[in-house]
């Protein structure tokens with residue numbers, strides 16, 4: 765179940781229809797893909813060989829092709845973050861710093877959990893708590909950051925237009941900096 769928490773308030777949205785409506789109002793793409801397509805040997809597996817990463821991409825090939833045709837994405841890969849990941853702390857420190865990208869940021873959660881914290885249209889950040897089978901796209905130029913959940917591990921498919929459009933831009937635009 766995907767849950768949204770509005771930061772700085774006690775507001776939690778856990779009704780799935782309301783979650784979908786909330787994200788749609790924020791122009792955040794949210795989809796659920798059938799996670800049962802993941803081969804059993806890869807369930808909750810975090811130390812992945814490049815062959816196993818390809819197996820994940822193959823398992824969701826139809827869905828990846830479909831969204832790529834709809835949205836113009838050109839490439840995909842698989843990222844795994846867990847205590848087995850070299851430089852996990854450094855990677856998490858970077859993901860955890862507020863930033864934006866010039867392309868949208870598409871992530872499909874395969875195993876584990878993750879939390880995207882996204883700046884809403886009213887300026888208030890909201891947390892999206894994601895589970896296996898959830899796909900999210902943070903819109904281009906929208907400030908956000910990412911953190912792991914309590915299990916501290918995730919496998920995700922990353923789908924993108926270009927590597928350049930996906931570079932994190934940490935600094936805020938001058939116009940966004942309040943005096």
Ligand SMILES: CSCCC(=O)/C(O)=C/O
Pocket residue numbers: 843859869871878909910918920
């Ligand atoms: C779920 S993938 C890890 C987060 C990430 O790749 C990213 O770019 C966050 O902004």
Ligand SMILES: [Fe+2]
Pocket residue numbers: 863864865869908932
């Ligand atoms: Fe990002």
Ligand code: NI
Pocket residue numbers: 877895
């Ligand atoms: Ni769970």
